[in-house]
Amino acid sequence: MHESRTISLGFTGQRFPQGAHVCQIYGDDQERQDAILSFLLTGLQAGERSACFSEALKEDLAAEYLGRHGIDLDEARAGGMLLLSGTREVYFHEGRFEPERMVGLLEAFHDDAGVRGFSGARVIGEMLPEVQALPGGSRLIEYEAMVNQMLRRHPVTAVCQYDARAFDGATILEVLKVHPYMIVRGEVVGNPFFTPPEDFLRQTGH
Numbered sequence: 001m002h003e004s005r006t007i008s009l010g011f012t013g014q015r016f017p018q019g020a021h022v023c024q025i026y027g028d029d030q031e032r033q034d035a036i037l038s039f040l041l042t043g044l045q046a047g048e049r050s051a052c053f054s055e056a057l058k059e060d061l062a063a064e065y066l067g068r069h070g071i072d073l074d075e076a077r078a079g080g081m082l083l084l085s086g087t088r089e090v091y092f093h094e095g096r097f098e099p100e101r102m103v104g105l106l107e108a109f110h111d112d113a114g115v116r117g118f119s120g121a122r123v124i125g126e127m128l129p130e131v132q133a134l135p136g137g138s139r140l141i142e143y144e145a146m147v148n149q150m151l152r153r154h155p156v157t158a159v160c161q162y163d164a165r166a167f168d169g170a171t172i173l174e175v176l177k178v179h180p181y182m183i184v185r186g187e188v189v190g191n192p193f194f195t196p197p198e199d200f201l202r203q204t205g206h
Helices: 029-045 059-068 073-078 087-091 099-115 129-133 137-153 169-177 197-203
Strands: 006-008 015-017 021-026 049-053 082-085 121-126 157-163 181-184 187-190
Touching: 006 029, 021 029, 021 137, 021 169, 029 049, 029 059, 029 121, 029 157, 049 087, 049 099, 059 073, 073 082, 087 099, 087 121, 099 121, 099 137, 129 137, 137 157, 137 169, 137 197, 157 169
Parallel strands: 021 157, 021 181, 049 082, 049 121, 121 157
Antiparallel strands: 006 015, 181 187
16 A cells, blocks of 8 residues: 555545544534545545444445445445444444454554555544443543554554544543544644643553
């Protein structure tokens, strides 16, 4: 893969290096859906291996949207270019949240994309508030910091979706600290709250 090239996220006219780690704090379901569909479409059009982990995405809606832009969802899945899965299936394997396992999955997704000849790899995933009650759920923010470290070596372009209606303000603030980019009024901006992962992990004793 050409890891130095810039890419589009789909929902903004800006371009970013592969491996950007973006936080979307959304306030309504339409905002979430629009981001997912445009992110996937742009990735597929660019020849990137693209994945969505969400309980909210309806496959018939995704198929109709992609089809309007000349992409057959079933063909993209069959060719390994598109992966659609639920949040719980991927993030909460066997009822647990295990950061090391998730980081390993993202690494493998990136590396496999290169082996298969795709131009890059991108993932958009929604975190659910129930993570906080699961074994390992207290490590959520640590996980996001670990992702920042991993992306330096395996630059998956990643958008993490959090529902502002479902998480409390303190958790949202902690989430923002570990994402170098965030979406504000439809534009992606550098995050003034961002703490580099080494600093964050040291401060939190990890």
